[in-house]
Amino acid sequence: MNVLGVGSEDVLFLEGRKRMPKASYSVTRLQRHGYVFILPTLIFFSIFLVYPMISAFRLSFFDWNLLKPKVYIGLKNFLTMVKDARTINSYVRTLHFSGISVAAINILAFIFAIMFSSRLIRWKNIWQSLIFLPVVLSIVAVGVVWEFMYQSTGIIPVVLRKILGASPVWLTNTKAAPYAIIITYVWKSVGYYMVIYIAGLLDVPSSFYEAARIDGAGFWGQLLYITIPSLKNSIALAVVSCVIFTFGQFSIQFVITQGGPSRSTEILALLIYRQAFELSKFGYSAAISVLFFLTMLIFSLIQLRLFKSGAVGA
Amino acid sequence: MISYRLKENIQRAILYLIIAILALLFLFPFFWMVLSSFKLNKDVLAIPIRFFPSQWNWMSYLNVFTKFPDFNFPRFILNSVIVTTLAVLLCLFFSATAGYGFAKYRFKGNNALFTFVLATIMITFEAIVVPLYILVRQMGIQNSYWGLIIPESLTAFGVFMMRQFFYAIPDDFIESARIDGANEYVIFARIGLPMAKTALLALVIFHAQWVWNLLLWPMILISDPDKRVLPQGIALFKGGYNTPYPEQLAVSVIACLPLVLLYIFLSKYFVQGITMTGLKG
Amino acid sequence: MARKVLLIALVVLLVVTFTVAAAKKKLIAYHWTETVYDPINMRAVTMFEAKHPDVEVKLLLLPDADRPNIIRTVIAAKGSIDTFALDNGQSAEFFAGGAMIPIIPKAFGKATVKDVVNMWTPGAIETCGGFWEGQYYGIPYELSDYVAWINTAFMKEAGLNPATDKPKNWDSFVTVSKKLVKQQGGVTVRNGFMCNSKAAVFNFLVISAMMEQLGLDWGSEKGFIASMDDTDMLTKGLATYTDFVVKHKIWDPALAENDREGFGNGKSAMFLTGGTWYWGVLDTYSVKRKDVEPFPYPRFPGGKDIGGMGYGYCLYVSSLSKNPELAFEFIDTMASQPNEFIKQGYHQPRVKLSNGAQALDPKLAAASIPYYNQVFKGELAKTAVWLTSTKEKQAEDAVWAAISRVIYENNSVEDSVAQLEQEVRSIFE
Numbered sequence A: 001m002n003v004l005g006v007g008s009e010d011v012l013f014l015e016g017r018k019r020m021p022k023a024s025y026s027v028t029r030l031q032r033h034g035y036v037f038i039l040p041t042l043i044f045f046s047i048f049l050v051y052p053m054i055s056a057f058r059l060s061f062f063d064w065n066l067l068k069p070k071v072y073i074g075l076k077n078f079l080t081m082v083k084d085a086r087t088i089n090s091y092v093r094t095l096h097f098s099g100i101s102v103a104a105i106n107i108l109a110f111i112f113a114i115m116f117s118s119r120l121i122r123w124k125n126i127w128q129s130l131i132f133l134p135v136v137l138s139i140v141a142v143g144v145v146w147e148f149m150y151q152s153t154g155i156i157p158v159v160l161r162k163i164l165g166a167s168p169v170w171l172t173n174t175k176a177a178p179y180a181i182i183i184t185y186v187w188k189s190v191g192y193y194m195v196i197y198i199a200g201l202l203d204v205p206s207s208f209y210e211a212a213r214i215d216g217a218g219f220w221g222q223l224l225y226i227t228i229p230s231l232k233n234s235i236a237l238a239v240v241s242c243v244i245f246t247f248g249q250f251s252i253q254f255v256i257t258q259g260g261p262s263r264s265t266e267i268l269a270l271l272i273y274r275q276a277f278e279l280s281k282f283g284y285s286a287a288i289s290v291l292f293f294l295t296m297l298i299f300s301l302i303q304l305r306l307f308k309s310g311a312v313g314a
Numbered sequence B: 001m002i003s004y005r006l007k008e009n010i011q012r013a014i015l016y017l018i019i020a021i022l023a024l025l026f027l028f029p030f031f032w033m034v035l036s037s038f039k040l041n042k043d044v045l046a047i048p049i050r051f052f053p054s055q056w057n058w059m060s061y062l063n064v065f066t067k068f069p070d071f072n073f074p075r076f077i078l079n080s081v082i083v084t085t086l087a088v089l090l091c092l093f094f095s096a097t098a099g100y101g102f103a104k105y106r107f108k109g110n111n112a113l114f115t116f117v118l119a120t121i122m123i124t125f126e127a128i129v130v131p132l133y134i135l136v137r138q139m140g141i142q143n144s145y146w147g148l149i150i151p152e153s154l155t156a157f158g159v160f161m162m163r164q165f166f167y168a169i170p171d172d173f174i175e176s177a178r179i180d181g182a183n184e185y186v187i188f189a190r191i192g193l194p195m196a197k198t199a200l201l202a203l204v205i206f207h208a209q210w211v212w213n214l215l216l217w218p219m220i221l222i223s224d225p226d227k228r229v230l231p232q233g234i235a236l237f238k239g240g241y242n243t244p245y246p247e248q249l250a251v252s253v254i255a256c257l258p259l260v261l262l263y264i265f266l267s268k269y270f271v272q273g274i275t276m277t278g279l280k281g
Numbered sequence C: 001m002a003r004k005v006l007l008i009a010l011v012v013l014l015v016v017t018f019t020v021a022a023a024k025k026k027l028i029a030y031h032w033t034e035t036v037y038d039p040i041n042m043r044a045v046t047m048f049e050a051k052h053p054d055v056e057v058k059l060l061l062l063p064d065a066d067r068p069n070i071i072r073t074v075i076a077a078k079g080s081i082d083t084f085a086l087d088n089g090q091s092a093e094f095f096a097g098g099a100m101i102p103i104i105p106k107a108f109g110k111a112t113v114k115d116v117v118n119m120w121t122p123g124a125i126e127t128c129g130g131f132w133e134g135q136y137y138g139i140p141y142e143l144s145d146y147v148a149w150i151n152t153a154f155m156k157e158a159g160l161n162p163a164t165d166k167p168k169n170w171d172s173f174v175t176v177s178k179k180l181v182k183q184q185g186g187v188t189v190r191n192g193f194m195c196n197s198k199a200a201v202f203n204f205l206v207i208s209a210m211m212e213q214l215g216l217d218w219g220s221e222k223g224f225i226a227s228m229d230d231t232d233m234l235t236k237g238l239a240t241y242t243d244f245v246v247k248h249k250i251w252d253p254a255l256a257e258n259d260r261e262g263f264g265n266g267k268s269a270m271f272l273t274g275g276t277w278y279w280g281v282l283d284t285y286s287v288k289r290k291d292v293e294p295f296p297y298p299r300f301p302g303g304k305d306i307g308g309m310g311y312g313y314c315l316y317v318s319s320l321s322k323n324p325e326l327a328f329e330f331i332d333t334m335a336s337q338p339n340e341f342i343k344q345g346y347h348q349p350r351v352k353l354s355n356g357a358q359a360l361d362p363k364l365a366a367a368s369i370p371y372y373n374q375v376f377k378g379e380l381a382k383t384a385v386w387l388t389s390t391k392e393k394q395a396e397d398a399v400w401a402a403i404s405r406v407i408y409e410n411n412s413v414e415d416s417v418a419q420l421e422q423e424v425r426s427i428f429e
Helices: A008-015 A029-059 A076-083 A085-117 A124-136 A139-150 A155-164 A177-201 A206-214 A219-230 A232-247 A251-256 A268-277 A282-307 B002-036 B059-066 B073-104 B110-122 B125-139 B145-152 B156-168 B171-179 B184-195 B197-213 B216-221 B230-236 B245-276 C002-022 C038-051 C067-076 C091-096 C113-117 C152-157 C170-180 C200-213 C221-227 C231-246 C259-264 C278-282 C324-334 C338-343 C362-368 C372-380 C392-409 C413-428
Strands: C025-032 C055-062 C083-087 C139-145 C147-151 C182-184 C187-190 C270-274 C292-295 C309-317
Touching: A029 A282, A029 B073, A029 B110, A029 B125, A029 B145, A029 B184, A076 A282, A085 A124, A085 A177, A085 A232, A085 A268, A085 A282, A085 B002, A124 A177, A124 B002, A124 B197, A124 B245, A139 A155, A139 A177, A139 A251, A139 B002, A139 B230, A139 B245, A177 A232, A177 A251, A177 B002, A177 B197, A206 A219, A219 A232, A232 A282, A232 B110, A232 B156, A251 A268, A268 A282, A268 B125, A282 B110, A282 B125, B002 B245, B059 B073, B059 B245, B073 B110, B073 B145, B073 B156, B073 B184, B073 B197, B073 B230, B073 B245, B110 B156, B125 B145, B125 B216, B125 C067, B145 B216, B156 B197, B171 B184, B184 B197, B197 B230, B197 B245, B216 B230, B216 C067, B230 B245, C025 C067, C025 C324, C038 C055, C038 C324, C038 C338, C067 C083, C083 C091, C083 C324, C091 C309, C091 C392, C139 C324, C139 C372, C147 C152, C147 C372, C152 C170, C170 C231, C170 C270, C200 C231, C200 C270, C200 C309, C200 C392, C221 C413, C231 C392, C231 C413, C259 C270, C259 C278, C292 C372, C309 C324, C338 C362, C362 C372, C392 C413
Parallel strands: C025 C055, C025 C083
Antiparallel strands: C083 C309, C139 C309, C147 C270, C147 C292, C182 C187
């Protein structure tokens, strides 16, 4: 049984019967202890996360700059938002950023995890730590360093020009800037997800691989028929959290491009921040947060159906 | 037989080559950061770019601690350590208890309540900063460690992860302990938690790096210079007119060291622990 | 019995003295941090606390960019805040929300508000944004003007004569810049001119000056809105600015982000967002003072004689302050060291201190600031006016978006102006 809840039994039984215990939610005295266990979390989450969020939602019906009293304006913020080219642009940019980042991060993390679990190499720990290193760096430092590297006289364009003869103007080109951000973000995050995949991989019993090899499966066969199915839970956890984290990502764009050039990297969380803290439109900002939250809600519902609440063996 | 060995060696060589390239790509920005912290301010951004400092500025690290009398960096580091440690411990507490409760007990509303908790993952800090500040002020814990620690200890990701893990633990151990007459909380503490050690360690590193680098919330909450945390210290370097880059980078290097050490320390247990967590029959 | 009474009396006495001693008054001041100025400000705290031993002052130094947000959040939560600093672009919003209280003359030892106002150069409080709807609220903390700066070493290198060839209008600005641009392998390694390529505010301030030179009243909200009807002038102003990048290629935004830094490191031959304080900043970069000369903003032929943007900071007392008079005394102290600041090139427009002594020594100003008499002083009388509006930041944002559309997205100036007009109208409707 590994960290993420996939055990050997589950793999064997996945394809055949569904070994799910009957969901008999009894309110016996024993089961009621469950309430006690979840109580601290429920209380604190409700007070410090849910209540402020509800306040924020309420705020979306008002016009407020924090200094003068709130003015009730009903649905006006929402009506403006739907027609606002800037918000629509931001939403599209966020989908773009999230979509590409999630794909790149997970594919790379998976590949790294497999590479660093191979029995062919030594010092696995060191290689893993190297990839994980960017994860622990402060975002301000990351922003400063990568900004230097992307500038027109910075190392990345210089090297690209030497190798390929030309380089995009990364930070001032509206088409290239989103990719500059994605590259930096992938660099910073892939280690995090690699750890999740390694945890999942390490616990696939080697007996499976032995069996497969005896059956004549080569590397790719083992990958397709043993590794990936066993990692279904890890993949679910990694992809779902990746989507959620990238959708709410703010600091990378804030530090490197400030949403520019010309709003090409102004993703939703940055717009929410900007409307509130730069343009003093706290009500409008709250309305955009509602949009953000609803998107995440819909995504979570979809993923809940796809992965059956993400827990195999529930 | 021989060709098999050869094939393996070629695979090994290719793998190491890829790893070398990867290591270079991944470490390069970090090297740049460290080297630039030893440059003079004007050299950091110079054209043509110089990888190595033309003149080694050994003073930047010293300056961080001496030249800025208002920025008490040892104090910031201490604050960060306090806040991160307590926030992580609190996070472990919430995640482990809730994860265990959701996973091991079938009570009415289990799924609904879990969905409720999970939904909070979608609440971004930016969206709730203002109402949260007002709330924290009403409680009187603004500008204090607890005002930082409590909100920063809450993550549904932790609950999610621990629930996944606890699902995987067979109920047999728990049943037998019950038959032996142990009460539920003792079972949790003596059986559930130890089995969850690796998941908890993973959660430690994930959450620690988030709290350690968090900037937005401390920025709004903490105005008292004595209580500032490290990211605020780094951000403060960006002066209105002038940014002393070597010093800012020097602080950044110092700032990431504790987390790097923590990761290296934990990853030993992590990797071992995972291969040892055999609850296989 | 008598002993008991004595004991009780003693206890009561002790309690009273302790509570009185513990009830030290507290003043919380929100300010911004700049390494060169922080020690001077801390000294003001020490001076004030020496004069008022029963008061403890907490001077909170925040990053400049975050200061208004933090102040705003604290006010919204009705937190503890006695004084704060705002620049003249930020103050209107706070005024409209009733965040500050008008000047209390008694705190300065004066009889009327007029007496207090006269301690500063005429019009200083207004320019620094401390005057609102007929009342004076703010104590000027800085008054600066943007002038143009040029690297004379680069001029000589290009065969230009620094004494005679400095640009006087925007056309010669372009011609001179073209001679000073440097390319290497198809990449610009030195801009003829540059401004900040990421932040809205600096671009806004430069183009505002240009618009005001063209006769548009961008200093007042009414004038700004009205100017949206003058499409021709808007187009001329926007085109002049964006042509620097698009047509004349004297500014490559990709070369460097920050113009003060870029100029200081030799990546640009000119820039337009420096005040008297820039000398001190320049010393931290590689370009030497002797190779640099400030000069008045170029003008438009036939346009108004207006120079770069004038701006300043004011210190205010918050409506939430529990000791307003004391708070005013404190900010008086904070603004009472102009001679210390001028040595750093930081100009505070104070003529007299509250005790009657001379505040800013004009000779010291001229001695500490190269070209003070030749350039800065003259231009200070002709500064452009920073838009005073509760929605100033939104206006700034819309203008920067208009500029960005042209320089980053290759929109035509006409389309961008049309969109700007539409956006501004909807902001202020």
